[in-house]
Amino acid sequence: MPKDYAAEILAGSTTAVARLITWLEDEDERAYQCMVQLYRHTGKAYIIGITGSPGAGKSTLTDKLTRHIRKAGLTVGIIAVDPSSPFTGGAILGDRVRMSEHNLDEDVYIRSMATRGFLGGMSKATGDVVKVLDAFGKDVIIIETVGVGQDEVDIIGIADTTCLVLVPGLGDAIQSMKAGIMEIADVFAINKADRAGADQLLAEVTYRVEQDAHIKPTDWTPTVVKTVAVNDEGVDQLWEAVKEHRAHLEENGKLQEKRRERTYRETLRMIHSELFRIVREQLENSGQLDHIVEEILDRKLDPYSIMRQIVSKWLSISPK
Amino acid sequence: MPKDYAAEILAGSTTAVARLITWLEDEDERAYQCMVQLYRHTGKAYIIGITGSPGAGKSTLTDKLTRHIRKAGLTVGIIAVDPSSPFTGGAILGDRVRMSEHNLDEDVYIRSMATRGFLGGMSKATGDVVKVLDAFGKDVIIIETVGVGQDEVDIIGIADTTCLVLVPGLGDAIQSMKAGIMEIADVFAINKADRAGADQLLAEVTYRVEQDAHIKPTDWTPTVVKTVAVNDEGVDQLWEAVKEHRAHLEENGKLQEKRRERTYRETLRMIHSELFRIVREQLENSGQLDHIVEEILDRKLDPYSIMRQIVSKWLSISPK
Numbered sequence: 262m263p264k265d266y267a268a269e270i271l272a273g274s275t276t277a278v279a280r281l282i283t284w285l286e287d288e289d290e291r292a293y294q295c296m297v298q299l300y301r302h303t304g305k306a307y308i309i310g311i312t313g314s315p316g317a318g319k320s321t322l323t324d325k326l327t328r329h330i331r332k333a334g335l336t337v338g339i340i341a342v343d344p345s346s347p348f349t350g351g352a353i354l355g356d357r358v359r360m361s362e363h364n365l366d367e368d369v370y371i372r373s374m375a376t377r378g379f380l381g382g383m384s385k386a387t388g389d390v391v392k393v394l395d396a397f398g399k400d401v402i403i404i405e406t407v408g409v410g411q412d413e414v415d416i417i418g419i420a421d422t423t424c425l426v427l428v429p430g431l432g433d434a435i436q437s438m439k440a441g442i443m444e445i446a447d448v449f450a451i452n453k454a455d456r457a458g459a460d461q462l463l464a465e466v467t468y469r470v471e472q473d474a475h476i477k478p479t480d481w482t483p484t485v486v487k488t489v490a491v492n493d494e495g496v497d498q499l500w501e502a503v504k505e506h507r508a509h510l511e512e513n514g515k516l517q518e519k520r521r522e523r524t525y526r527e528t529l530r531m532i533h534s535e536l537f538r539i540v541r542e543q544l545e546n547s548g549q550l551d552h553i554v555e556e557i558l559d560r561k562l563d564p565y566s567i568m569r570q571i572v573s574k575w576l577s578i579s580p581k
Numbered sequence: 582m583p584k585d586y587a588a589e590i591l592a593g594s595t596t597a598v599a600r601l602i603t604w605l606e607d608e609d610e611r612a613y614q615c616m617v618q619l620y621r622h623t624g625k626a627y628i629i630g631i632t633g634s635p636g637a638g639k640s641t642l643t644d645k646l647t648r649h650i651r652k653a654g655l656t657v658g659i660i661a662v663d664p665s666s667p668f669t670g671g672a673i674l675g676d677r678v679r680m681s682e683h684n685l686d687e688d689v690y691i692r693s694m695a696t697r698g699f700l701g702g703m704s705k706a707t708g709d710v711v712k713v714l715d716a717f718g719k720d721v722i723i724i725e726t727v728g729v730g731q732d733e734v735d736i737i738g739i740a741d742t743t744c745l746v747l748v749p750g751l752g753d754a755i756q757s758m759k760a761g762i763m764e765i766a767d768v769f770a771i772n773k774a775d776r777a778g779a780d781q782l783l784a785e786v787t788y789r790v791e792q793d794a795h796i797k798p799t800d801w802t803p804t805v806v807k808t809v810a811v812n813d814e815g816v817d818q819l820w821e822a823v824k825e826h827r828a829h830l831e832e833n834g835k836l837q838e839k840r841r842e843r844t845y846r847e848t849l850r851m852i853h854s855e856l857f858r859i860v861r862e863q864l865e866n867s868g869q870l871d872h873i874v875e876e877i878l879d880r881k882l883d884p885y886s887i888m889r890q891i892v893s894k895w896l897s898i899s900p901k
Contacts, residue, residue, distance in 0.1 A: 293885060300883035517878075524884070525874045529864065531888040533857045539896065540852060554845045558837075563620035564844070565613060568851040572859060577897035 266291075267298035270397050275370060278397055282372055285389045288538070296389060302396035304520075306338070309503055310420030311405045317426040318452045322490040322499070323405050324362050327369060329500040330401050336368040338394030342387055342406040342416055370394060384415035385534055388527050391419055415530075417445060419523060421516060422506045424448045424499070427466065429458030443469065447483055448502045454487035454495065463487060481509055540575055586611075587618035590717055595690065598717055602692055605709045608702075608858070616709060622716035624840075626658070629823055630740030631725045637746040638772045642810040642819075643725050644682050647689060649820040650721050656688040658714030662707055662726040662736055690714060704735035705854050708847050711739055735850070737765060739843060741836060742826045744768045744819070747786065749778030763789065767803055768822045774807035774815065783807060801829055864891075 269277035284292035311319050311326075320341070327337045339361070363369035374386060387404060394402050406416050417423050425446035449470070451463050467485050474482045484502040488495035510516035544550040556562040589597035604612035631639050631646075640661065647657050659681070683689035694706060707724060714722050726736050737743050745766035769790070771783050787805050794802045804822040808815035830836035864870040876882040 293889075296885045297883050300885060301880040304878075304880065521874060521878060524877050525870065528870065528874060528877065528884050528887065529857075529861060531884050532864070532891050533860050535888045535892045536856050536860060536895070537853050539892065540856065541849060544849075544852075550845065550848065554841060554848060557844050557848065558841060560621040560624065563617050564848050564851055565616045565620065567848065568855045569613075571852055572855045575897060576856075576859065576895050 267295045267396075270295070270299065270393065271302060273398070275367070278370065278393060279372075281393055282374075282390055285386050285393070286374065292389070296392065299392060299396040303392045304395065306391075306395040306399055306402045307507060308391060308419060308421045309401060309403045310417040310423040311403060311426060312407065312417050312423065313426030313450075313452075314428075315407055317428050318490050319405050319407075319426050320361075322426055322450060322452055322488060322496065323403050325490050325493045325496040326500060326503075327361075327363055327403065328493070329497055331363070331366065331368065333500075335400035336398065337363070337370070338391075338397070338399035338402040339363075339369065339371040340387060340390050340394070340402065340404045341371070341373045342383060342404065370397065370399060382534075384419070385530055387416045388419055388530075415526075418526065421510065421519060422447045422503050424450055424503070426450045426452050427462060428453045429456045429462045444473070447481065447506045448499065449483055449485040450490075450495075450499055451485065451487045452490055455489050455492075459487060480513065481506065540571070544571070587615045587716075590615070590619065590713065591622060593718070595687075598690065598713060599692075601713055602694075602710055605706050605713070606694065612709070616712065619712060619716040623712045624715065626711070626715040626719055626722045627827060628711060628739060628741045629721060629723045630737040630743040631723060631746060632727065632737050632743065633746030633770075633772075634748075635727055637748050638810050639725050639727075639746050640681075642746055642770060642772055642808060642816065643723050645810050645813045645816040646820060646823075647681075647683055647723065648813070649817055651683070651686065651688065653820075655720035656718065657683070657690070658711075658717070658719035658722040659683075659689065659691040660707060660710050660714070660722065660724045661691070661693045662703060662724065690717065690719060702854070704739070705850055707736045708739055708850070735846070738846065741830065741839060742767045742823050744770055744823070746770045746772050747782060748773045749776045749782045764793070767801065767826045768819065769803055769805040770810075770815075770819055771805065771807045772810055775809050775812075779807060800833065801826065863895075 264277075266277045266281055270281065281292060281295050283289075284295075309326075311323055313319050323339060323341075327339065330337050361369075361371050364371065372390065374383075374390060387406075391402055391404065404416060404420055423446050425443065425448075427449060429451070443466075449466050451459055451466065453459070454463075463485060470483050470485060484505065486495055486498045486502055488499055490496060507516075510519065544553075553562065553567055557564050557567065584597075586597045586601055590601065601612060601615050603609075604615075629646075631643055633639050643659060643661075647659065650657050681689075681691050684691065692710065694703070694710060707726075711722055711724065724736060724740055743765050745763065745768075747769060749771070769786050771779055771786065773779070774783075783805060790803050790805060804825065806815055806818045806822055808819055810816060827836075830839065864873075873882065873887055877884050877887065
């Protein structure tokens with residue numbers, strides 16, 4: 262009789278959690294039944310997203326924040342998503358677990374995620390892992406990721422509270438790259454705030470936040486806190502800011518609304534990847550795609566017509 | 582009678598090109614028929630990818646490189662892809678056209694791309710625009726993009742020759758982010774080479790390139806050139822390096838091989854987006870998704886089972 266991994270996860274087995282996550286990363290069919298079983302045990306965890314440029318100190322900040330969350334008696338799951346994974350298989354964050362000060366605390370589960378697979382694979386897998394850790398009983402789940410690129414933006418969309426980590430002196434170009442992502446931050450951490458330029462950056466961000474609030478009034482104005490994560494300075498305030506944002510969301514029914522939108526996007530994403538997975542499998546295994554590609558290369562066919570033909574042949578629903 | 586934009590593009594109308602690209606960005610249905618018509622006129626352009634961190638000087642380098650390509654009597658298309666676009670609509674690169682020294686040269690077509698839409702939208706749209714400029718008759722097409730994130734990596738996968746721009750002093754973290762992307766570079770430009778640390782970076786990259794060639798022998802060892810793009814120094818060597826790489830690819834039948842792989846990925850990606858377009862249309866317009874989401878939120882249903890149910894209902898071919 263095969264092991265019931267979902268039951269083992271619900272009973273607290275970290276081995277089973279690790280195994281399931283590997284299956285999810287590998288798109289192993291065995292993950293499916295586990296996820297079906299685990300889903301109704303989800304929805305309790307609070308999800309924090311931590312994003313920022315490479316070198317902003319996200320890992321250290323996550324580690325110190327975890328210390329404060331643990332002090333509050335809560336358990337923590339950390340998912341470090343490595344954007345370089347399409348090539349390196351996650352080498353950069355490979356040591357993430359070992360690097361953490363919490364690696365011996367059994368109430369903290371840390372996992373680096375490397376993604377193989379096609380587009381959107383990273384955000385889909387992250388969403389799945391969040392559910393695993395949620396069902397596993399972690400009170401707070403932190404997703405740590407570099408905030409550039411569309412897939413990373415989708416990853417951050419999974420969080421209830423998003424924290425953008427900025428540091429003084431990383432250069433204008435890099436900061437401006439964040440211009441887009443500033444719009445989704447609920448809390449800003451000006452990290453390495455003992456460096457020159459911290460107050461200026463604080464002033465800039467605060468000004469920007471207030472201006473945005475003026476232009477597009479919302480009922481939450483992002484909090485800006487200064488931190489020196491490596492010395493655990495200001496991290497308590499960051500935790501307070503996260504709690505305030507959470508309270509705000511919960512008071513106004515906004516948390517439910519946010520989760521509805523997330524579930525909406527997530528369900529679309531799942532259906533889409535499943536369809537694509539099957540279509541791809543068929544096209545590749547039958548050798549059909551190889552044949553089509555030759556015709557396209559010879560300009561006997563064009564990929565645009567082919568795309569529509571295949572899709573309409575495969576789907577029994579008739580698109581307009 | 583509607584205008585035949587494809588014919589106008591083939592006849593040299595930049596207005597028609599601009600219109601079609603906007604349709605592509607907007608996923609306007611009218612783009613489809615144009616692309617079908619244009620496809621058989623593609624395959625002649627040589628495609629160069631220029632990638633690197635924000636602040637590496639990619640735009641200046643592209644501009645100077647264009648000057649050398651123009652001197653060789655070739656026409657140029659430049660596509661500047663803005664990774665921040667999911668939010669800002671491409672504000673950062675919005676002035677790319679105005680900033681170029683070639684903005685009055687009618688043999689240089691420059692376009693910034695902002696993407697709206699779902700995952701993979703950016704790489705799909707870039708692939709489409711490359712085809713438009715190819716059919717439009719540009720001899721060389723340069724794609725300029727920041728090299729972080731899976732979608733950006735896919736964008737660079739469109740190029741025949743990929744040039745990674747590195748600069749001294751941008752910090753270890755950022756350089757190491759490039760570790761993955763180093764593997765796809767055919768040519769390295771150490772830009773801003775008049776800065777302190779340029780020789781050290783040159784030595785590091787050269788060492789790395791030689792080591793890689795040792796570990797995983799290939800028949801092309803990436804060229805490393807020093808440039809000071811702003812003064813047009815070393816850009817001639819960069820252009821020589823690109824031409825050498827091109828000659829290498831063409832001699833060995835590798836270009837055809839590379840384009841076959843690209844067409845393979847591209848065709849898959851097109852089917853991927855087409856599926857998504859239809860999935861979304863069907864689920865959203867019927868209000869079906871809203872209903873499902875409520876049930877999922879209430880934990881009456883799980884998204885995993887739903888996904889399989891919908892997919893098996895929709896697919897006219899039974900998987901496996």
